[in-house]
Amino acid sequence: MANLLKDVVIDEKSRPKQLLLEKHVDYLLKYGKVSVFRFVTFNPNRPRHGSSTESVWLWITVGLCTECRVRALKNRAFILIRFSNYVCPKDANDFEFCTTEYLRMSGMYWVLTTLAVAKKLDTVQRDQFLDFIDECWDSSSGGYSACPGHDPHILYTLSAVQIAATLDAIERLPSDDIVRYVRSLQNPDGSFAGDRWGEVDTRFSFCAVATLALLGRLHLDDNDNGTDNSIDLESAVRFVLSCQNFDGGFGSRPNAESHAGLIYCCVGFLSVVRRLASIDGDTLAWWLSERQLPSGGLNGRPEKLPDVCYSWWVISSLTMLGRQRWIDSDRLKAYILASQDVETGGFSDRPGDLPDPFHTVFGVAALSLLGEPGLLQVSPTFCMPQQVIDRLGVTSQILS
Numbered sequence: 001m002a003n004l005l006k007d008v009v010i011d012e013k014s015r016p017k018q019l020l021l022e023k024h025v026d027y028l029l030k031y032g033k034v035s036v037f038r039f040v041t042f043n044p045n046r047p048r049h050g051s052s053t054e055s056v057w058l059w060i061t062v063g064l065c066t067e068c069r070v071r072a073l074k075n076r077a078f079i080l081i082r083f084s085n086y087v088c089p090k091d092a093n094d095f096e097f098c099t100t101e102y103l104r105m106s107g108m109y110w111v112l113t114t115l116a117v118a119k120k121l122d123t124v125q126r127d128q129f130l131d132f133i134d135e136c137w138d139s140s141s142g143g144y145s146a147c148p149g150h151d152p153h154i155l156y157t158l159s160a161v162q163i164a165a166t167l168d169a170i171e172r173l174p175s176d177d178i179v180r181y182v183r184s185l186q187n188p189d190g191s192f193a194g195d196r197w198g199e200v201d202t203r204f205s206f207c208a209v210a211t212l213a214l215l216g217r218l219h220l221d222d223n224d225n226g227t228d229n230s231i232d233l234e235s236a237v238r239f240v241l242s243c244q245n246f247d248g249g250f251g252s253r254p255n256a257e258s259h260a261g262l263i264y265c266c267v268g269f270l271s272v273v274r275r276l277a278s279i280d281g282d283t284l285a286w287w288l289s290e291r292q293l294p295s296g297g298l299n300g301r302p303e304k305l306p307d308v309c310y311s312w313w314v315i316s317s318l319t320m321l322g323r324q325r326w327i328d329s330d331r332l333k334a335y336i337l338a339s340q341d342v343e344t345g346g347f348s349d350r351p352g353d354l355p356d357p358f359h360t361v362f363g364v365a366a367l368s369l370l371g372e373p374g375l376l377q378v379s380p381t382f383c384m385p386q387q388v389i390d391r392l393g394v395t396s397q398i399l400s
């Protein structure tokens with residue numbers, strides 16, 4: 001029985017045909033105003049800078065609306081969320097804001113990367129991002145969490161390193177501790193756990209080598225072994241290769257279903273460690289090119305709807321494999337552009353849905369790989385501006 005084809009119908013007349021870059025920048029900056037914040041730890045019994053307790057509390061509540069200020073002064077919570085842009089903390093109590101704490105670090109990476117690729121990095125306050133990273137660092141493990149008070153995780157550790165790299169601040173990171181953290185998560189079979197609770201996934205193999213590479217601590221040359229052999233690279237490669245399926249794709253573990261997002265992670269891993277020649281690129285590229293639907297969009301697995309984020313996972317993998325031409329780039333570009341929100345800015349997963357920063361960064365990054373003018377060139381391996389990767393002197397394997 002043939003695979004069921006699910007797709008969307010795009011209205012050719014009304015769909016946006018140009019990249020609305022300024023709108024996307026505005027959308028992200030507006031989004032950033034409620035996302036970029038600082039946790040202020042305050043002991044009400046210990047006045048600072050010679051001020052009285054009362055005046056310090058009043059200073060902390062500057063910018064809050066009357067209702068929130070009264071509530072803050074009444075409760076005197078030990079930790080008060082205060083926005084650096086003086087945005088009312090009603091937003092901090094917003095259900096969606098609170099329930100997305102677990103991905104805030106990656107959210108900041110998505111916003112920052114989009115602005116960097118749009119050549120608008122000068123619109124962000126660099127120190128706010130770097131201060132946030134510092135507050136998310138866990139000195140005992142060496143890793144970073146998504147938000148202050150959360151457990152460290154290798155995914156957010158990579159995001160923190162990517163943010164610092166984009167802001168040209170990699171030297172201020174505690175590299176030795178981060179390497180220690182990454183190393184601590186490798187299992188005897190070469191796989192990596194995401195955190196100390198032990199979930200294993202090929203995403204974490206990519207996070208491990210990408211983090212080490214950006215820090216300049218991944219050593220591929222045998223001559224480097226013994227000087228700083230941070231992970232067991234050979235067993236890490238063996239594990240990732242064991243996750244390739246008969247259809248050419250990769251899953252999260254051996255024998256797990258092929259999935260475009262995990263294919264990006266495995267191909268990205270092999271690109272970082274320069275082992276792309278170890279896989280059957282033709283079969284894999286065939287599976288990836290089968291993801292394109294009549295609308296031009298790409299899905300992540302058979303029988304799924306198209307989604308802008310898969311535009312990135314698929315086109316970046318094909319680019320690393322030197323087979324970008326195996327799909328129709330013009331139709332893919334038309335699908336991505338059709339997924340822009342013409343009113344608010346931002347990209348959604350598919351035309352007509354609500355936009356979000358996640359689909360915005362992957363929409364913009366995919367357009368960069370497709371040669372959209374006005375954007376910085378993106379590294380298909382790291383999903384960061386190529387000029388940042390070049391500045392760090394990091395190289396990855398891209399087949400031609």
Ligand SMILES: [Zn+2]
Nearest residue numbers: 307308309349
């Ligand atoms: Zn998506």
